[in-house]
Amino acid sequence: MSDAVRPAGPLQGLRTWWTMLKICLEERLVYRGDFALGTLMRFLPIVTQVFLWTAVFGATSRGDIAGYSRNDIVAYYLLTMLTRAFSSMPGLAGGIARSVRDGSVKKFLIQPVDYVSFLLAARVAHKLVYYAVATIPFALVFFLCRSYFPPIPDATTIAAFLLSLALSFLLGFFMEATLGMLGFWFMEVSSIVFGYMLVQYLLSGHMFPIDLLRTVPTGLSGVSLADVVHWLPFEYTAYFSSAIWLGKVQGAALVNALLIEAGWVVVMAVACRVAWWRGTRRYSAFGG
Amino acid sequence: MHNSDPAGASRAEPVIRVAGLAKEYRVYDKPEGLAASIRALFRRTSRVVEAVKGVDLEVGRGEFVALLGPNGAGKTTLLKLLSGIITPSRGTATVLGHVPWERADDFRRRFALVMGQRNQLWWDLPAAESFRLHQEIYRIDPARFEKTRDELVDLLGVRKLILQPVRELSLGERMKLELVAALLHEPEVLFLDEPTIGLDVVAQHTIHEFLRDVQRRRRMTVVLTTHYMKDVAALCERVVVITRGDILYDGSLAEIVDRFTTHKIVTLDFDEAPDRGLIERFGFPCEFRGPQVVLRIDRTRIADVLPGILGAAGVRDVSVEDVPLEEIVAELFRADSRAAAVAEAAR
């Protein structure tokens, strides 16, 4: 065993991770024209939504819709920008599927590095970099729009909020990673990913607060669509954290929901791990 | 526009006339490292690159001219100026009486540009469709179009390729089809930008033959940029050497040898490896390769020195040759980049 192959200790892992972080940051800064402007631009669609909802509220006589006042809705959309910044994993599924297709996943079968942990560490680096460069535009927008927000919630609520954010990061990661692992079985994962994106778009709370679905019936009596979605993982990637901050989920219901969210994280983490084991076994069997 | 006096062709109005043509670019420096990247957000340094520095050139009808130079010399930029793709910073140029960068339709219909490794055929279409598009775009008379197309396709032997989508073909095959497309409208001027780059020897040879043949028959004026001596030697009599935006030399190929070399290469074959001292005594740089010795002898002194050398024992054969063109040109480029490095250091 030569000097070149040092056993991968935790310090080495940290060093690698730090280098990864620096490279990500450099990469971001290269696109100087798109940089701050791009982040601000992402808030533009919210402007349209705000005007739309104002018009909707203007036309009805009711003071709130599904428990949200007009200001609540604006605050909600701004918060989902934040929550989605934690749970969205652009390119994760596609990247895994691609590395399976072109064979670059092989090196993870040989090297003493766990692929899933590697991906997770890389994502953490990416996210930290993104937050570092996006904090200023975000802070600016939130400050300008502070009048839409209710007063800052108490410490417990904030703690629950932060916990749900961390969980949503893990949830988003493991959901997309598992999808990517399907690349071991299917040539074209992009259609599956697209289907996932569609469902996410509708049910994550990206488009509207899930509470709005409370008036949509399902076949079963007393069960609204909102109740069904509550048990699915999707709303926890955007809607849930925002709802916590706005005080729409409290007490026992809050604890319950956090448990569901945590539960889904565990389920998807296991699914991801299982998919990796079985996928790599199948992969090796085919000679790669 | 037919000239009834072929011999006097070059004496007539030159097809291409360039005076003081220059092109400058502002290039922004790429930051290296994290600190520099952050700094670059607020202040970017830039410098002006002179791709072409005040060039003068005249090309007559029917001439086949090579623009020879290393990468980044400005030859492609010059070609882009002459075909109207970019506008110059200073200077004037006319091609076939038109100012290229005005991009008049009448002008564009009379010349063609072929760029090596950069395709102009539409990727999704089979070549045959691209040809048909060409006919529409250049308004080629249908009967004439078919005749020209068949002629060119057969000359290059690509008939069975024209129904396949272009993206499926190899580089060499694509190049041949590009040439066919370029000549369909019977242009008077043909610009070629590194047409043989990346091609295998056989393909290069085929294209050389084709270009020679077609140029001669149609009396096209051809300007070709390249950094391969092979292209130049096979095709042109006139060479314009360009380095760092300047014309270093403009004349016939044969004259380059006279102008830029001071010595000739004398190769001596012995029965057996000679005594080194015997040869070194003459005082010329020599290379010993077993029973063969290669000497570089000053041209002015060949006549004096040769008898003495031949008198040396055991000489079986002798040849006296010019320095190979490749070497001359390579040395030209090297000398020039050395000068550039010095100038850069002095800045």
Next chain:
Amino acid sequence: MGRYLAIFLTFARACLVRDMTFRANFILECLTSLGWMSMNLAFYLLVFTYTSEIGKGTGWSKEPFFAFVATGLIINSVVQAFFMPSAEELTEMVRTGGLDAVLVQPLDAQFLLSMHRVDFSSLANGAVGVGLLAWALGRMDHAPPPIAWLLYPLLVLCGVAILYGLVIMLAAATILMGRNQSLYDFWFYLTNFSRYPAEIYAGPWGGPLRMICTFVIPILLVVNVPARVIAQPFTGESWIGVVAAVVGAIASLVVSRIVFQRALSRYRSASS
């Protein structure tokens, strides 16, 4: 000129052949755009369970609103099908030197660069739009007068022309700047404002925004004018909108052409 039409048809035919060859992919792309669209329609249906109108007294109740959405689908699908594919490829063409090849040909560069590629799968949304329009108009209490039927296609074309002008100006920016943030992203942000009836832009911020998006970058004329003509009662005032749309279309085409020609004359071309 007939020549341009013949050339365009050659391109269109080639794209169609290619789409039919990769049929599975084509169907998938149709389903993709239909998928996103249905999600949005579901959202609108949901909103209308909580209100009967978008904006008080604007007249945009459920059916007229869906007629508006349908008009938007039709206009956007035409632009996405005929102009966006070529414009998106422009960055690539600038990078590989394909733009050089275009500039050397005796044909209008703007035509070639904006119309050499057709994406037929984008027409799927337009087809749904037509169906949605028929449904919405059928359910409305008042039928549009004949003049509205006559003006509608013209105004749809005006909307397409205004958007085309914007596509060309973005393309001009691509030519000047070389590498650019994805054209498609920019396009999305720009046209996002025209997704809903202009009446929603009210108030201290909305008013000025509405002015800018009507008179400076006239995206609010694109869908609003034809939609209002066909789905709202047709009055004398409607003619103002008609004139505005026509003027906006002409202005968009003229200004964008000037900008584009300017960009071409400043073209740098990739390094040798």
